[in-house]
């Protein structure tokens with residue numbers, strides 16, 4: 001078996017793995033990324049599109065912000081559509097100047113892949129059977145298959161950035177983990193279209209037929225979502241049916257502005273809340289979707305991945321530069337404090353805005369009234385805004 005060596009072995013070349021790799025590389029800490037899929041597959045996934053200020057700053061720190069700064073759209077607010085009317089959430093005014101950046105995860109991934117390539121750092125794509133070993137020892141290692149051969153990779157630390165279905169979390173003994181989960185009885189049907197967005201800000205719409213979201217990727221590319229039942233067959237949704245249903249769920253004045261066109265991507269994603277505790281086992285650390293999932297209603301998934309990356313990066317920096325190994329044991333608790341707040345916000349936005357078919361009339365009226373209260377009160381709008389732009393990250397000291 002051929003043996004390789006690195007300082008931090010990273011499993012998964014999604015946004016978590018690539019961003020951690022870039023920050024560590026820039027700091028002179030060597031990484032090697034093992035990715036199961038091809039670059040084309042990783043690149044082709046259409047996912048989120050709203051970046052918190054903290055993530056924008058981290059991408060700038062990593063030196064990969066050039067295209068984002070040129071092409072990303074800064075949004076000062078968003079709209080909630082309720083009872084046929086738009087209610088503005090002025091993020092900037094309500095948070096003392098904070099905003100969000102509209103820039104697709106696809107583009108973030110592309111920029112990170114290009115930066116890693118330019119830096120000459122190694123990603124082994126189509127690496128299979130990745131298996132971490134000796135996690136509780138000071139010399140953990142991995143085995144994997146690549147181009148028909150089996151390799152051993154020795155390292156100091158392993159970063160599990162391999163998403164919800166990855167191997168890292170599954171390697172940890174089940175009795176060492178506690179899982180918290182909620183599955184929602186609906187999914188999001190999303191389409192991407194080369195049409196101008198319906199509005200200059202995002203619109204989150206509550207409607208008795210179900211939730212709808214109007215988002216965008218650029219001035220010429222729109223992203224729309226509809227709440228659909230959990231097991232909905234995608235074949236049942238022609239483009240025409242999608243556009244008709246979207247119009248029904250939006251306030252009339254807004255629906256009249258909708259420009260339709262052929263979809264260039266269409267998919268259904270289930271909605272789930274999931275957290276694993278702790279996010280560390282010996283020298284293995286879990287980051288991003290490997291450790292937690294949020295329903296997309298709060299636009300938090302990608303941003304949480306970035307805050308885990310920031311936390312682990314700052315800890316490893318102090319470990320390598322100052323010998324602060326005491327910090328390693330704090331990783332999970334620091335991450336989880338922020339994650340649970342984002343889980344709460346994502347659950348709340350989901351609960352307020354979606355139609356829960358099984359909820360009784362009383363529960364539906366309470367949700368309606370809770371949302372109206374939040375939207376019509378300055379304190380309520382402030383609470384929504386400060387969560388939406390992202391709560392602060394803890395300093396690593």
Ligand code: APR
Pocket residue numbers: 011012013014015016017034035036037042047048105127130161162163164165166167168287288289290300301302303305
């Ligand atoms: N071996 C190697 N690579 C693996 C393995 C494995 N056993 N299992 C999964 N992977 C790879 C996947 O192919 C994928 O490229 O790990 C990567 C995980 O990427 P993501 O699922 O994108 O997870 P993450 O990087 O944490 O991104 C955070 O935020 O907006 C959300 O869900 C959205 O993907 C987004 C996430």
Ligand code: PHB
Pocket residue numbers: 047048049050202213215216223296297298299300
């Ligand atoms: C998206 O543009 O894909 C998007 C935006 C906001 C969300 C979720 C998804 O809350």
